Amino acid sequence: MRNKIKKKGIKLIAAAMILMVTALALAGCGSDNEIKIGSKDFGENIVLGEMFAQLIESNTDLKVTRKLNMGGTFVCFEALKKGDIDIYPEYTGTGLTAQLKLDVVGDPEEAYRIVSEEFDKQFGITWLTPLGLNNTYTLAVSNEVYEKYGVETYSDLAKVSGDLVFGADHEFFNRQDGFEGLVNVYGFQFKGEPKKMDISLKYQAIGNGDMDVTDIFATDGPIRQYNLKVLTDDKGFFPPYYAAPIIRNETLEKHPELKDILNQLGGMIDDATMTELNYLVDVEGQSVESVALNFLSAQGLI
Amino acid sequence: MSNLTPLIIEHLLIVLAAVAISAVIGVSLGILSYWVRPLDKIILWVAEIIQTIPTLALLAMLMILFGLGNITIIAGLVLYALMPIIRNTYIGLEAIPAHLKDAARGMGMSKPQQLIKIEIPFSLPLIFSGIKIALVNSLSIAVMGVLIGAGGLGYPIYRGIQTNSLERILSGAIPVVLMAMILDYLMTKMEKWMVRKSPQN
Amino acid sequence: MGGNAVMTFVAFCIDHQKDIFNCLVRHFQLVGISVAAGMLIAIPLGIFLSRFKHFALAVLRLAGMVQTIPGLVMLGFALLLFGIGLPPALFVLSIYAILPILQNTYTGITEVEKSYIEAAKGIGMTNGQILRKIEIPLALSSIVGGIRTSVVFTVSWATLAGLIGAGGLGDLIWTGLSTYNTNYILAGAVPSAIVAIALSGLISIIQKSITPRGLKGVSV
Numbered sequence: 001m002r003n004k005i006k007k008k009g010i011k012l013i014a015a016a017m018i019l020m021v022t023a024l025a026l027a028g029c030g031s032d033n034e035i036k037i038g039s040k041d042f043g044e045n046i047v048l049g050e051m052f053a054q055l056i057e058s059n060t061d062l063k064v065t066r067k068l069n070m071g072g073t074f075v076c077f078e079a080l081k082k083g084d085i086d087i088y089p090e091y092t093g094t095g096l097t098a099q100l101k102l103d104v105v106g107d108p109e110e111a112y113r114i115v116s117e118e119f120d121k122q123f124g125i126t127w128l129t130p131l132g133l134n135n136t137y138t139l140a141v142s143n144e145v146y147e148k149y150g151v152e153t154y155s156d157l158a159k160v161s162g163d164l165v166f167g168a169d170h171e172f173f174n175r176q177d178g179f180e181g182l183v184n185v186y187g188f189q190f191k192g193e194p195k196k197m198d199i200s201l202k203y204q205a206i207g208n209g210d211m212d213v214t215d216i217f218a219t220d221g222p223i224r225q226y227n228l229k230v231l232t233d234d235k236g237f238f239p240p241y242y243a244a245p246i247i248r249n250e251t252l253e254k255h256p257e258l259k260d261i262l263n264q265l266g267g268m269i270d271d272a273t274m275t276e277l278n279y280l281v282d283v284e285g286q287s288v289e290s291v292a293l294n295f296l297s298a299q300g301l302i
Numbered sequence: 303m304s305n306l307t308p309l310i311i312e313h314l315l316i317v318l319a320a321v322a323i324s325a326v327i328g329v330s331l332g333i334l335s336y337w338v339r340p341l342d343k344i345i346l347w348v349a350e351i352i353q354t355i356p357t358l359a360l361l362a363m364l365m366i367l368f369g370l371g372n373i374t375i376i377a378g379l380v381l382y383a384l385m386p387i388i389r390n391t392y393i394g395l396e397a398i399p400a401h402l403k404d405a406a407r408g409m410g411m412s413k414p415q416q417l418i419k420i421e422i423p424f425s426l427p428l429i430f431s432g433i434k435i436a437l438v439n440s441l442s443i444a445v446m447g448v449l450i451g452a453g454g455l456g457y458p459i460y461r462g463i464q465t466n467s468l469e470r471i472l473s474g475a476i477p478v479v480l481m482a483m484i485l486d487y488l489m490t491k492m493e494k495w496m497v498r499k500s501p502q503n
Numbered sequence: 504m505g506g507n508a509v510m511t512f513v514a515f516c517i518d519h520q521k522d523i524f525n526c527l528v529r530h531f532q533l534v535g536i537s538v539a540a541g542m543l544i545a546i547p548l549g550i551f552l553s554r555f556k557h558f559a560l561a562v563l564r565l566a567g568m569v570q571t572i573p574g575l576v577m578l579g580f581a582l583l584l585f586g587i588g589l590p591p592a593l594f595v596l597s598i599y600a601i602l603p604i605l606q607n608t609y610t611g612i613t614e615v616e617k618s619y620i621e622a623a624k625g626i627g628m629t630n631g632q633i634l635r636k637i638e639i640p641l642a643l644s645s646i647v648g649g650i651r652t653s654v655v656f657t658v659s660w661a662t663l664a665g666l667i668g669a670g671g672l673g674d675l676i677w678t679g680l681s682t683y684n685t686n687y688i689l690a691g692a693v694p695s696a697i698v699a700i701a702l703s704g705l706i707s708i709i710q711k712s713i714t715p716r717g718l719k720g721v722s723v
Contacts (some may be wrong), residue, residue: 041464041681042464043464043465067371067451069448069457069460069461069464070370070451071370071449071450071451071680071681072680072682072683073681073682074681074682074683074684075451075680075681075682075683077682077683078370079369079371079451082369084318084369084370084451113705133701135562136348144319147479153521167668169681170665170674170677170678170680170682171678171682172679173678173683174678174680174681174682174684174687193525194666195588195668196668196670196674196677196678197466197587197665197666197667198463198667198677199681200463200464200465200664201464201582201587201666201667201668203464204466204582204586204587205586205587205668208586210586210587211586226623235501268446281465282465283463285444285467350626351700354655354696354700354703355575355659355695355696355699355700356658356659356660356661356662356692356695356696356699356700358662358663358673358676358692358695359659359662359672359676359691359692359693359695360692360696362679362680362688362691362692363688363689363692365680365688366685366688366689368513386631397553398638425546438571440570442571442573443573445574445575445576446573446574446575449575449680450573450680456575458589459573459575459576459579460575462579462580463575463578465583465667466582466583468579468580468583471576471580475572475573475576475579478573478576479568479571479572482571483568483571483662496575
């Protein structure tokens, strides 16, 4: 009797183990015909990543795995270098300053040429054709601040910065083209310690009056929603940030067709279009999948 | 709202994989602490220390080792799950009545024989209960995986936080809490069944 | 190579000591305020529940359910309610602080042996006296155990506060995660782990020292 029960128990455990190990195997690995698409952790980059994914899915038999909303620039870039992902959307200015740690280059074509060459040489990564939009970093103030101080440019802002609280995402404080460089060029002295938060929460924070000045991307959807005043970078601190898919050379060698497929998007998305798509996702709360799908089918790409 | 099913499956797979590994390691360590007396305090102490480490801190440190993705969250869950499994295995083995152990020894059983024939079957309900606790906790902790690039139900929750959308947060949170409740209910039933069938009764 | 990485990290910490110190102080503030709030709410509520046991089961079950809600989800709720900054962080942390103290206060008081209370009544003690002189002292060890769990929880969840602009050691971890910078990750993760382990150890020493002699060995 006792033996029987014991056997039952052991069988039960064995069955559970087999189930769990299968689960492990399934959770762990991928295959050779898998393309992993990553993105940074904000609406626009997620939408672009989703577009790449849908475009590849509809044009090939490859299995597309989405690793969207992964984290900041450096997170995606490390993952790309390691091969945890194959493709993600990047911006020329970011590639230049944050990754290559080079000085700002004002001419967009020159910037693109430098990042294409250096990424290929140093990291084995290819920049595909730019999508058209220039999602530059810039500074914005809340409407109340604008009405009170009448600031139009960064230099205007510097004069009153002692009264204003600055806040930004964690990444901004840790890049060449970020907070420190900006402070050095314009001499900002903001009130108290700058506030740090998740990149997507900046708008809520400035909307609630928790801070007065923040860094934004020129194509962000919520600029309009929160009625922010975008300031002029009068000393030209921020470089242009043209968006393009970047892909591992290794992946491109295995699947050369990806180049033409993704280059179909080249020049298709200008600033106004991107701002509109961002608005749909970030403000109207439409799903990333449907926004990407609607855009691609309206353009006749899928 | 996008389809949740793949996310639910991925979430479940991550948790099951982690708890499976942790069960193997944890039960072994539990047996080791039972066999090798001076080790028991150290093993239990280390497992408790690990559980005290803040989740985000542990995951971030593991990310340095394992990179972004599911492997890192699985590693983190394995570590967090150890404590209840080791503890319950150890307590279960300790609680076996002395006369049974004496009888087994008297029959000339070796230590591994005693373990397989007597001790494990007797402590099975408690070990199982440790695994249940680990599983239910892991379901909730696995949500944090999204912060280190892993998949699962953390994604809609994080996206909901970013876009200020209660609906998205709930679409990830409700399945997590439901799965935890269902598993807890089912496994508690199984545990009771085991206790009833246990050789002790 | 490994030694080199350690050296780099040490140099980084010396370089950023002011930042790390500020984050540490803020972390202690987050934990201190929320655990204090948790105690103020949970201990009286626990005592109340021990007097009205038919409520107790429902309330404790609810508390248990709330505890299974992942921290990230709670943070999301708080964000929707209170926006960015300290208030949502303190709200979430206080909720996590309340639950273990509530459970342990209730268990501690209800597990006081009936015979003690009968005896106290016999010598003419009022209910208030019984509470102050018998029940609370006997339940104290259990309550302190709850406080310990609360502290461990809040030290852990306070690292998430960095996500919503409330500062603390999480800020350093977030900076590290979003920029793939190992030094930042470690500068936030290592101190937060040490704080959690040290506070937990300290409180369990206090707990042992106040456990009534007759109850030693009965762990809670």
